[in-house]
Amino acid sequence: MWVQVLNDRIDRIRENEKKSHTEIYQKETLYSSNTWLGKTIKTVKELVPYFEDYEIIRALDLGAGVGRNSIFLAEQFRDKDCRIDCVDLLDIAIDKLKQNAAVHSVDNSINGITQSIEDYIIAPDSYDLIMAVSALEHVDSEESFVSKLKEIEEGIRDHGIVCLIINSEINEINIETSQELEPQFEVNISTEKMKNMLSDVFKNWTVIKESVVNQKYEIPRDGITSRLTTNVVTFVAQR
Numbered sequence: 001m002w003v004q005v006l007n008d009r010i011d012r013i014r015e016n017e018k019k020s021h022t023e024i025y026q027k028e029t030l031y032s033s034n035t036w037l038g039k040t041i042k043t044v045k046e047l048v049p050y051f052e053d054y055e056i057i058r059a060l061d062l063g064a065g066v067g068r069n070s071i072f073l074a075e076q077f078r079d080k081d082c083r084i085d086c087v088d089l090l091d092i093a094i095d096k097l098k099q100n101a102a103v104h105s106v107d108n109s110i111n112g113i114t115q116s117i118e119d120y121i122i123a124p125d126s127y128d129l130i131m132a133v134s135a136l137e138h139v140d141s142e143e144s145f146v147s148k149l150k151e152i153e154e155g156i157r158d159h160g161i162v163c164l165i166i167n168s169e170i171n172e173i174n175i176e177t178s179q180e181l182e183p184q185f186e187v188n189i190s191t192e193k194m195k196n197m198l199s200d201v202f203k204n205w206t207v208i209k210e211s212v213v214n215q216k217y218e219i220p221r222d223g224i225t226s227r228l229t230t231n232v233v234t235f236v237a238q239r
């Protein structure tokens with residue numbers, strides 16, 4: 001009974017996510033959009049110097065979308081033997097990712113994989129960089145979240161880097177009535193707990209960047225406008 005209720009919740013959230021992502025991926029053009037697809041995030045841009053001396057780079061982008069971060073990195077690493085495995089649940093994300101990789105002439109480096117983050121098994125010691133930007137909070141349970149963090153930790157080679165940006169402590173209210181709404185995120189962990197999980201799993205790593213930024217958005221939802229507040233946790237560390 002409870003399992004069914006939980007599965008229904010995940011299905012409902014994923015259906016909504018699919019709708020909103022499909023709309024934006026169909027409408028907007030990578031790097032020339034006023035939406036979040038307009039530019040690569042600064043934290044990812046800051047990773048480039050760490051790979052200056054590498055000739056071969058193997059990277060993984062979990063919940064890669066249409067390649068906002070991976071295509072930028074593939075362009076920066078054009079003179080290296082670079083492969084970035086890009087995993088996303090949605091066919092349309094991976095189709096657009098491949099088109100974008102061709103447009104930016106990095107199709108040799110971008111490997112699109114249509115799969116869920118939960119199902120994509122990260123082999124130990126296999127990547128120099130693993131990133132997940134606004135993606136890990138979409139795995140199907142807190143247990144999956146913790147086990148994926150451990151897999152990421154084991155999947156990164158010596159001197160390799162993890163770059164995670166994760167929404168935490170997410171709240172949503174109807175702007176007109178102030179009624180609380182269920183945030184459309186599969187996993188919603190308190191900020192303190194998230195920070196503790198990250199420092200537990202990545203203990204003994206060198207932390208490069210750690211921040212929490214409170215953000216507020218107004219978003220259309222089922223005919224009303226809701227206000228979403230979130231603490232965005234950024235965690236970049238080197239093994």
Ligand SMILES: C[S@@+](CC[C@H](N)C(=O)[O-])C[C@H]1O[C@@H](n2cnc3c(N)ncnc32)[C@H](O)[C@@H]1O
Nearest residue numbers: 063064065068088089090116117133134138139
């Ligand atoms: C907010 S977008 C971010 C995309 C990309 N990381 C970026 O920064 O541009 C989240 C992406 O994660 C994907 N996603 C959501 N849940 C997922 C899951 N469980 N497994 C794989 N991909 C997922 C969505 O399809 C979407 O493309």
